[in-house]
Amino acid sequence: MAETFTAHHVLEYPGGYTRSVGPVIGRFLTALRDGRIEGVRLADGRVLVPPTEYDPVTSQDVAPEGDHWVTLGPAGRVETWTWVREPRPGKHPLDRPFAFALIRPDGADTAMLHAVDCGSPDAITVGMRVAPRWRAERRGHVTDIEAWVPLADGEEPQPAPLRVPAEDEGPVTGIVSPVRLEYDVTAGEATTRYLRGLAEGRIVGARAPSSDDVYAASRGTDPRTGEPTTVEVEVRDTGVVTTFCVVNIPGLSELAPEIPYVSAQILLDGADNTFFGLIRGIPVDEVRMGLRVRAKWADELKPDHTSIEWWEPTGEPDAPYEHYKDYL
Amino acid sequence: MAGKLVGVVGVGQTKHRAANKEVSIAGLVRTAAKEALDDAGMTWADIDAVVIGKAPDMFEGVAMPELYLADALGAAGKPMMRVHTAGSVGGSTSIVAAKLVAAGVHERVLTVAFEKQSESNATWGLSVPMPFAPPLVAGAGGYFAPLIRAYIARAKAPRHVGHLVAVKDRLAALRNPKAHLHMPDIDLKTVEESLLLWDPLRYLDTCPSSDGAMAMVLASERVADELPGPVAWVHGMAMRSEPTMFARRDQVNPQAGRDCAKDVYAQAGIRDPRADLDCAEVYVPFSWYEPMWLENLGFCAEGDGWKLTESGATAPDGDIPWNPSGGVLSSNPIGASGMVRFGEAAQQVRERAGDYQVPLRTGKALGHAYGGGSQFFSMWVVGRDKPAA
Numbered sequence: 112m113a114e115t116f117t118a119h120h121v122l123e124y125p126g127g128y129t130r131s132v133g134p135v136i137g138r139f140l141t142a143l144r145d146g147r148i149e150g151v152r153l154a155d156g157r158v159l160v161p162p163t164e165y166d167p168v169t170s171q172d173v174a175p176e177g178d179h180w181v182t183l184g185p186a187g188r189v190e191t192w193t194w195v196r197e198p199r200p201g202k203h204p205l206d207r208p209f210a211f212a213l214i215r216p217d218g219a220d221t222a223m224l225h226a227v228d229c230g231s232p233d234a235i236t237v238g239m240r241v242a243p244r245w246r247a248e249r250r251g252h253v254t255d256i257e258a259w260v261p262l263a264d265g266e267e268p269q270p271a272p273l274r275v276p277a278e279d280e281g282p283v284t285g286i287v288s289p290v291r292l293e294y295d296v297t298a299g300e301a302t303t304r305y306l307r308g309l310a311e312g313r314i315v316g317a318r319a320p321s322s323d324d325v326y327a328a329s330r331g332t333d334p335r336t337g338e339p340t341t342v343e344v345e346v347r348d349t350g351v352v353t354t355f356c357v358v359n360i361p362g363l364s365e366l367a368p369e370i371p372y373v374s375a376q377i378l379l380d381g382a383d384n385t386f387f388g389l390i391r392g393i394p395v396d397e398v399r400m401g402l403r404v405r406a407k408w409a410d411e412l413k414p415d416h417t418s419i420e421w422w423e424p425t426g427e428p429d430a431p432y433e434h435y436k437d438y439l
Numbered sequence: 440m441a442g443k444l445v446g447v448v449g450v451g452q453t454k455h456r457a458a459n460k461e462v463s464i465a466g467l468v469r470t471a472a473k474e475a476l477d478d479a480g481m482t483w484a485d486i487d488a489v490v491i492g493k494a495p496d497m498f499e500g501v502a503m504p505e506l507y508l509a510d511a512l513g514a515a516g517k518p519m520m521r522v523h524t525a526g527s528v529g530g531s532t533s534i535v536a537a538k539l540v541a542a543g544v545h546e547r548v549l550t551v552a553f554e555k556q557s558e559s560n561a562t563w564g565l566s567v568p569m570p571f572a573p574p575l576v577a578g579a580g581g582y583f584a585p586l587i588r589a590y591i592a593r594a595k596a597p598r599h600v601g602h603l604v605a606v607k608d609r610l611a612a613l614r615n616p617k618a619h620l621h622m623p624d625i626d627l628k629t630v631e632e633s634l635l636l637w638d639p640l641r642y643l644d645t646c647p648s649s650d651g652a653m654a655m656v657l658a659s660e661r662v663a664d665e666l667p668g669p670v671a672w673v674h675g676m677a678m679r680s681e682p683t684m685f686a687r688r689d690q691v692n693p694q695a696g697r698d699c700a701k702d703v704y705a706q707a708g709i710r711d712p713r714a715d716l717d718c719a720e721v722y723v724p725f726s727w728y729e730p731m732w733l734e735n736l737g738f739c740a741e742g743d744g745w746k747l748t749e750s751g752a753t754a755p756d757g758d759i760p761w762n763p764s765g766g767v768l769s770s771n772p773i774g775a776s777g778m779v780r781f782g783e784a785a786q787q788v789r790e791r792a793g794d795y796q797v798p799l800r801t802g803k804a805l806g807h808a809y810g811g812g813s814q815f816f817s818m819w820v821v822g823r824d825k826p827a828a
Binding site: 122133167169285290326354363375388432 | 484572573584637
């Protein structure tokens with residue numbers, strides 16, 4: 112059996128997610144922008160940093176204002192750490208080897224995760240004193256602290272560089288959170304066979320083993336029973352539009368054509384399932400249920416969906432409703 | 440219904456909005472949960488377990504948000520689980536939570552469902568092109584609009600019936616302060632003149648995109664009987680699924696929906712849903728899904744759904760009001776929308792629906808949700824009185 116297709120896939124919301132942070136985390140981020148670390152004193156006296164909107168033990172609200180807010184550190188101690196030998200560009204906070212550490216700022220009862228820039232794993236120990244190295248350009252984000260650096264005995268932490276607030280600058284209310292997933296998608300045997308068929312100008316279907324139903328494209332199993340569809344059947348490249356809509360929304364994806372266009376469910380001759388296809392070669396207001404269509408094959412055939420560019424009228428009389436009514 | 444009795448003793452929800460920028464996701468779910476706890480007269484400490492639901496993680500880009508939300512929802516030291524069945528998730532989450540009580544595992548369960556759609560874009564989240572998948576992208580409306588066209592042809596329905604639903608549900612929402620859309624001036628002409636998005640669907644035939652959360656406290660009979668507030672008793676609950684694609688699948692009137700309704704009615708002793716229920720909160724994200732689901736859920740014969748809608752029977756003052764809260768057409772925080780239906784049904788039989796309260800006759804109401812390509816269904820029937828033994 113020939114190898115199944117695999118493709119690299121990137122899933123990424125364009126521009127990043129716009130995350131509203133709420134008033135409590137918003138105040139923490141606003142303080143970072145001001146060059147200060149703020150936490151909250153909980154009902155049991157413990158000081159939490161970063162603060163959350165609720166007491167993590169009792170779930171009671173933590174108010175965004177009040178004298179339970181305390182300024183911490185800025186120096187603190189390393190509680191535990193791990194060394195990052197090979198930082199990945201754009202994915203790690205520093206471009207040189209560093210430690211990810213849990214750091215407990217002075218005055219706090221909890222630790223926060225951050226980077227320690229100390230050159231070598233030999234230069235970091237549990238209990239070591241560290242202080243934040245603030246960025247000059249701060250925007251209300253946890254990376255306003257570029258990294259933490261070792262603090263010698265008796266040494267004072269460096270204050271945050273002065274920053275001129277932007278005009279009309281309010282408290283921080285949100286962050287942009289880029290999320291990117293990259294992974295390899297495997298097509299599976301049935302889809303690979305279907306796609307290889309397209310490269311030969313053929314539509315490969317498969318017959319369900321315990322019925323006469325033909326699926327094109329088959330996913331390798333009969334969706335009714337889960338049985339493997341092992342018998343391949345070639346399906347014609349003509350069929351009927353069972354139903355459709357006219358899309359008037361621009362830019363649904365890079366792949367969507369100019370509006371208006373027709374997205375139709377198509378029942379191929381010799382198949383028993385419908386699938387979505389693009390209809391062209393006819394004014395959109397003349398497309399109708401029952402329209403007979405044929406695949407418009409690309410000049411250059413490839414083992415992917417680009418081999419069928421769209422579906423266009425055959426010119427035959429429309430199929431009667433009875434022919435496709437059970438496929439709606 | 441099998442198992443021990445389950446009562447809805449607390450209901451809470453956010454004011455649904457296009458973008459709720461004042462709160463984090465944790466703040467959003469806590470708003471609904473605290474309201475439900477207050478309604479039940481309970482505190483976080485009273486809860487035995489938490490069941491949370493939402494639609495795909497891609498909407499907010501937070502993978503497994505239930506982990507981050509455990510302490511926000513008071514689940515520290517308690518069981519917590521997350522449910523996901525696409526758009527029906529709010530319904531299936533309610534059912535999973537109720538079954539923990541019906542099974543006698545817990546006596547007080549907090550269940551919450553949410554979506555914060557303003558953190559990304561739902562059309563993007565539902566239409567990410569995948570390798571090897573057919574490339575045509577037309578969004579959620581592009582999936583359902585052809586099925587609506589098929590319904591119109593099959594039932595020989597006049598084209599204005601969908602618009603009637605679009606107007607009816609928006610006018611109903613005016614009585615619901617928590618609804619996202621408040622459009623006092625809406626009429627048939629406004630809908631007919633709104634942008635044609637996916638012919639035959641116009642802009643005002645479609646649901647909005649909302650930030651919102653819904654929560655309920657579910658309790659055992661022993662606990663519910665001791666509380667002073669009204670109780671909505673669960674008389675039946677059911678879920679069904681089917682593949683999105685198989686040969687001769689009835690996509691307009693899916694078998695899974697028909698079977699799910701039959702099951703829940705049998706449990707609740709409903710023989711004629713139009714006569715035996717006081718109202719229904721049904722997942723209608725596109726206007727035409729009211730007549731389609733009227734048929735699917737057995738409120739009329741196949742082909743007659745549009746006639747029932749056209750007659751006004753489903754209006755708030757009709758004999759079988761559908762979506763007196765304004766429904767999904769007026770508020771759609773996707774992952775929460777199903778639980779909003781379940782919770783609004785409960786509020787009706789608790790007589791807590793405020794200005795959109797329907798008169799109680801049988802004291803029973805249906806909550807319904809569906810999701811994916813009409814492939815997941817979840818329903819419950821709740822009643823003012825305890826189910827007959």
